[in-house]
């Protein structure tokens with residue numbers, strides 16, 4: 356195992372998870388959903404605390420691993436999470452209930468994020484997490500820039516797409532959309548960003564104050 360692989364494995368094993376998170380992760384994998392990794396889950400929890408997030412929007416609920424992570428240490432935060440698959444939302448509802456999070460704090464919305472995001476309030480969210488269909492990322496990102504408040508952050512788990520993003524031979528639609536997003540973010544004066552290799556990559560994009 357290389358030094359980088361040892362670092363990666365250690366980073367993934369380091370965080371402790373609640374029983375509900377462990378269960379949500381297991382159910383996700385059974386349903387064929389890829390949840391955020393343990394290290395990314397812990398980064399989401401930390402970022403929610405660091406930003407003092409009270410209003411969080413998430414695209415791609417799955418069974419709730421990322422959502423549970425975001426709310427883990429933010430008892431006064433409200434999560435709006437959008438998921439296109441009703442079967443996944445049913446499982447997610449059960450997970451949030453099991454974690455003692457009432458439906459008023461985890462507002463799970465069924466539907467296509469591309470239709471729902473334009474209806475959300477502008478500059479109203481402290482954190483926006485984009486973890487749905489990656490081929491549509493640029494469209495989600497455009498909406499996300501509108502709904503996140505200045506100083507708030509947009510988070511993109513899976514930003515390295517299992518090593519495909521840095522691999523020039525990978526040219527599928529989702530990988531290309533990730534590269535396009537990374538290029539747009541790198542050139543934008545409206546944001547500052549960092550790309551972490553933890554898990555499958557986590558892109559953090561902070562909306563700067565002057566952006567309109």
Ligand SMILES: C[S@@+](CC[C@H](N)C(=O)[O-])C[C@H]1O[C@@H](n2cnc3c(N)ncnc32)[C@H](O)[C@@H]1O
Pocket residue numbers: 383388389390391414415416417418419420421422437438439440443466467468469486487488
């Ligand atoms: C990678 S999984 C999300 C995993 C979840 N965030 C977690 O950590 O457990 C992506 C999810 O996005 C959902 N999805 C895909 N396209 C969508 C769309 N247009 N609108 C809303 N959800 C979508 C999928 O059904 C799937 O559950």
